[in-house]
Amino acid sequence: MSIRTAENIFETLVDGIVAGRMPPGEPLVEKALAEQFGVSRTPVREALHxxxxxxxxERGARRAFFVRQMAPDDLAELFEAAGEVESGLAALAANRMSEIERRKLEAILAEGDACDDPEAYGAINARFHDTLKSGARNAILAATLDELNLRTLAWRAANFHEDASRLETSRAEHRGITEAILAQDAETTRRLMRSHVASSYIVLTDILARRAE
Structure with missing residues (x-):
């Protein structure tokens, strides 16, 4: 099986779910998906797992997969956990990043300030957060965040596609975090990152509420 094939299928399905094209309760049938993607069932099965x-x-009757309904309380706990872990990593990065990494962070910030394309900004946003994660020098916390990001990053990316104002507020929040990093102010960095993740959650709840109308 091609790992990349399974990854592509997974990413396509995530995009469809997060964008609302695949609503909660929609069946995810192995055979139909294999035909849609022109592959065997094996990479489809991996993507569904x-x-x-x-x-x-999640699985329903006869172990069949379907799109899961994300309850507000589930999302709130998920984003709270991501915010706590990522804010801890950011605080460590404030003291542990090298000068080269700090300059790289500034360059990514400038790139984001100049970008008005939601998809391109989503990629820049991911690089910004990855730079902080690697700068923290804590593999266990980084692995924990990776697991949480598997469940939150796609939702956070939806912010930029469906709320035009989110690009500007995200830029401002990144600017504040970068300034705190450059000042090696760990506690301010922690507070601003926690707030940054919370802002993403609030925008997401507004998006989901509009879809439900």
Whole structure:
């Protein structure tokens, strides 16, 4: 099986679920998906298992997969956990990043300030957060965040596609975090990152509420 094939299928399904094109309760049938993607069932099965791990899909009768309904309380706990872990990593990064990494962070910030394309900004946003994660020098916390990001990053990316104001507020929040990093102010960095993740959650709840109308 091609790992990349399973990854592509997973990413396509995540995009469909997060964008609302695949509503909660929609069946995820192995055979139909294999025909849609022109592959065997094996990479489809792997992609569906990853969706289940990411809590975007679950099994119903006869072990069949379907798109999972994300309850508000589930999302709130998920984003709270991500905010606590990522804010801890950011606080460590404030003291542990090298000068080269700090300059790289500034360059990513400038790139984001100049970007008005939601998809491109989503990629820049991911690089910003990855730079902080690697700068923290804590593999266990980083692995914990990776697991949480599997379940939150796609939702956070939806912010930029469906709320035009989110790009500007995200830029401002990144700017504040970067300034705190450059000042090696760990506690301010922690507070601002926690707030940054919380802002993403609030925007997401507004998006989901509009879809439900």
């Amino acid at each position: 990853r969706l289940e791990q990411a809590r975007l899909a």
